[in-house]
Amino acid sequence: MLTRRTRLLTVLAVVSLLPIVALIQTYRHLAHRSSTSLSLADSSLSLLHTTPPPAEAAQPPQTNTMSAREAVEQKIAQGKRTVVFSKSYCPYCRRAKQILKDAGEDFDVYELDQMDEGSEWQNALASKTGQRTVPSIWIGGNFIGGCSDLEAKQRSGELKTLLGGKAQ
Numbered sequence: 001m002l003t004r005r006t007r008l009l010t011v012l013a014v015v016s017l018l019p020i021v022a023l024i025q026t027y028r029h030l031a032h033r034s035s036t037s038l039s040l041a042d043s044s045l046s047l048l049h050t051t052p053p054p055a056e057a058a059q060p061p062q063t064n065t066m067s068a069r070e071a072v073e074q075k076i077a078q079g080k081r082t083v084v085f086s087k088s089y090c091p092y093c094r095r096a097k098q099i100l101k102d103a104g105e106d107f108d109v110y111e112l113d114q115m116d117e118g119s120e121w122q123n124a125l126a127s128k129t130g131q132r133t134v135p136s137i138w139i140g141g142n143f144i145g146g147c148s149d150l151e152a153k154q155r156s157g158e159l160k161t162l163l164g165g166k167a168q
């Protein structure tokens, strides 16, 4: 049998231990909460820092402009049978246009000095034919040359053949 004194001491011991146990419980509870909120914070951060989708490969700017060479080739191939790349102030161009007009030929004229892309076209023509000067005369998709070449063909009668019997 426990003595009255021993029971009293036991009760006192238990009572004095209670706050310590409560403290431990509170500490454990708080520790659990902070680790939960930390892991929540971690997952929120990981959501914020998810790997971005790979950037799309840089694309060259989309333009509908064709190169000067393509533009010139298109004019030669798809326009009228005779095409003259000219400059409005050029006496050789004036003479060549007059010869073609007199021959009754209906032709396309591009006055390069009056076009924004005129210099590029002139360069494209030069790289195609080796001739830098205007007029650059084309009949049936074939390069004729300049004014002096046209005159030579007129004299020889070849121009008449090229134009289907229209030139004198």
Ligand SMILES: N[C@@H](CCC(=O)N[C@@H](CS)C(=O)NCC(=O)O)C(=O)O
Residues within 6 Å of the ligand: 087, 089, 090, 091, 092, 093, 132, 133, 134, 135, 145, 146, 147, 148, 149
């Ligand atoms: N022999 C050439 C002469 C033509 C020529 O000299 N054209 C000048 C313009 S009147 C020229 O193209 N100069 C160079 C330029 O304008 O870029 C022909 O008969 O066509």
